[in-house]
Amino acid sequence: MLAEFSSVLRATMLGVQLGMTLALVAAGLTLIFGMLDVINFAHGSLYMIGGYLGVTVASQFGSFWLALLIAPLAVGVVGAAIEVFGLRALYGRNPLYHILLTFGIAIMVQGLVVEIWGGQSLRIEAPEMLSGTVSVGPVQYPVYWLFVLAISTVLIAAVWLMIDRSDLGILMRASAHDTEMVDALGIDVSKVFTGVFVFGAILAGIAGVLLGASRSVSPGMGFGVIIEAFVIVVIGGLGSFKGAVYGALLVGLVTAYGALIAPSVTDIFLFAMMAVVLMVRPNGLFGATEAA
């Protein structure tokens, strides 16, 4: 009985942690869709670049913390380049163009990553102070995972507050609703677009470094995470930030509990859940009724 309780508790903690980290990826995906009307297939690549740059910085300078700082910023620069030199020319076009461009970028990034870092999976060295385990009730839980849970939660809470309260959040919600009107009010929307894209890229980069030290970093991780992120965003409602957070928690928990019950069919649980949500609420849990 005790053994069962402890494995459920452990799965719950794991699920919440995974959910909050996935929320970092899904948040960017959903915000970019909500404001730019772009389905960004390259979002998983940004996450992957974060992981690989994290590996390089951490091994070059021997510091996880430096990796956590520098890699996401570098991913932000990559994001800016994609938006300014790629997507900007395609706004207002048929979404097929966005999909072709971002999908093409995703494939290129995957090829480049194999070229530069090789095909084997790598790992970021977690810092000494976060090694070992700590007991949470009957569960021995890795300190590093608790750290990932804490930092992801703090970041998501900060983004939530920012969108809900700040001027920037108001601007983001208004632009998601009617960009032309925002432009006509005297606000340069193209700068907002770049800003949101870079912001989403940085969040994905952070997730890449965080998970790079707990899972591993491999050339398939970009496409792996984009599928999870799409499930989250579809469940939560395309364009809704709140939806992405709740959706991510749901996906995290289902993945963790699924691993407990029937590890080989976890993915089926996820897609079944998505199908059910879509049947009951076609716009997702928070879709359409709310701007961001």
Place this chain on the structure above:
Amino acid sequence: MSELLSVDGIDTYYGESHVLFDVSMSVDSGEVVALVGRNGAGKTTTLRSVMCLTPAAEGTIEMDGEEIQDLDPHDVRRRGISWVPEERRVFGGLTVAENLRLAARGGEDDRTTQIERVYERFPRLDERRDQHAGTMSGGEQQMLAIARALVGPETDLLLLDEPSEGLAPQIVEDVADIIRELNDEGVTVLLVEQNAEMALGLADRAYVIETGEVVHESPADELLNDREAMETYLGVR
């Protein structure tokens, strides 16, 4: 009176379809000018061309003597032209206060002062600061759309697109009063209306536009009293 806005021979397209043909008009500082015509004549497109939302392919548009037809919409707004669009387009998911905070961003003045000033003018909005704009009545949304156009960068010229659309007659009166008040305070107005009688009652001068061409220009009361012209151009008997 000095010329504030001058539209000179513009041609505007939506994709392949040619909407405005060699349209010219001018608005002097302090005037209320009405632009009337039937549905689909090109009234909205004219305002969109001035805002550079649907940029003119040919011709020039000058504000205060400077060409603006190649600017982006946000730069047009910063030159003192403010647009109240058809169907109001308030940000429905934002509260009244958030709508105004957003619009006041681009302004030089202290935002709070600016916003308090519009609350004084629109007490209904003051009462509804925290209400989501999407849940308000059409009249209240129209007030918010006008209020939103008055904060932010200085507004010298107000472009109003169908402000009476879908409103009860009493509310149309209120909107007309507000336009009159604003004009008395020095705001120049270019008013597009289906409701020709309301527009001509407010305006100093009027242009009639028909299938993308300006077909008539006169003082507003002259057009209002010209029964033949009213019937031919506007279908008003």
